Amino acid sequence: MGKLAVSAADLILGARCPGCECPALGLCRSCGASIRPDPRVAWPKPTPPVLRRPDVLPVAAGVNAGVLRAALIAWKEQGRFGLAAPLAHLLAASVVELSPVGSPIVLVPVPTSRRSKRARGSDVVDELARDSARLLGRIGVDVRVEQALTYSRATADQSGLDSSARAVNVRGAFRVRRGTLRTAARVIVIDDILTTGATVGEAVRALTAIDKRPIGVAVVAATPLKSEDHQGVSRFL
Numbered sequence: 001m002g003k004l005a006v007s008a009a010d011l012i013l014g015a016r017c018p019g020c021e022c023p024a025l026g027l028c029r030s031c032g033a034s035i036r037p038d039p040r041v042a043w044p045k046p047t048p049p050v051l052r053r054p055d056v057l058p059v060a061a062g063v064n065a066g067v068l069r070a071a072l073i074a075w076k077e078q079g080r081f082g083l084a085a086p087l088a089h090l091l092a093a094s095v096v097e098l099s100p101v102g103s104p105i106v107l108v109p110v111p112t113s114r115r116s117k118r119a120r121g122s123d124v125v126d127e128l129a130r131d132s133a134r135l136l137g138r139i140g141v142d143v144r145v146e147q148a149l150t151y152s153r154a155t156a157d158q159s160g161l162d163s164s165a166r167a168v169n170v171r172g173a174f175r176v177r178r179g180t181l182r183t184a185a186r187v188i189v190i191d192d193i194l195t196t197g198a199t200v201g202e203a204v205r206a207l208t209a210i211d212k213r214p215i216g217v218a219v220v221a222a223t224p225l226k227s228e229d230h231q232g233v234s235r236f237l
Helices: 003-013 029-034 066-077 081-098 114-120 124-138 163-170 198-208
Strands: 057-063 105-109 143-145 149-151 174-176 186-194 216-222
Touching (some): 029 066, 057 081, 066 186, 081 186, 081 216, 105 124, 124 143, 124 186, 163 198, 174 198, 186 198, 198 216
Parallel strands (some): 057 216, 105 186, 186 216
Antiparallel strands (some): 149 174
């Protein structure tokens, strides 16, 4: 985008890069380059037992810190939906890391509560999964998205809860919709951020209960432990 267009957008819309606050409709070139995908296995600590028996590999394309964290907040909480494109690239990189060569896969987003849909205006995780699937389809990956999970009961807002409270909050909260997941495609659970693993763990539990145990969990970013630095996902392996 030319400097004149960026300046006009800043003047008219107040648009700024969420990473550095310079005038931009999305991420500026420098901030965009700083969040190139680097998918790694990222086990939460402590790891929910349902992810370990047998292993369901959780893969994150980046760390939920710095520019990437700012972009995720702006996209999810501030309605900056134009940021979905770079985030979809990151999610697609995580999916590729998990996908068996030549095998069809189905991406199953974690369900979004009615409360969150109303607050955000859409099911942002489902839309991100579909954006990623379109990118993967262009490179020949046999992939589709199925919104196979739904809520079986109400839950509280997860923000501010520790790992134990989150696990209790979502335990038994998901179920698989009737008539879904009828093919033999491998299943990958999709979310935007991996923190304690409680939400994706509940998704894995519900899918395992109908003999559709996922081969992995793909996310945009994983949140590092508070005691760790933010140099890379490998710091909390």
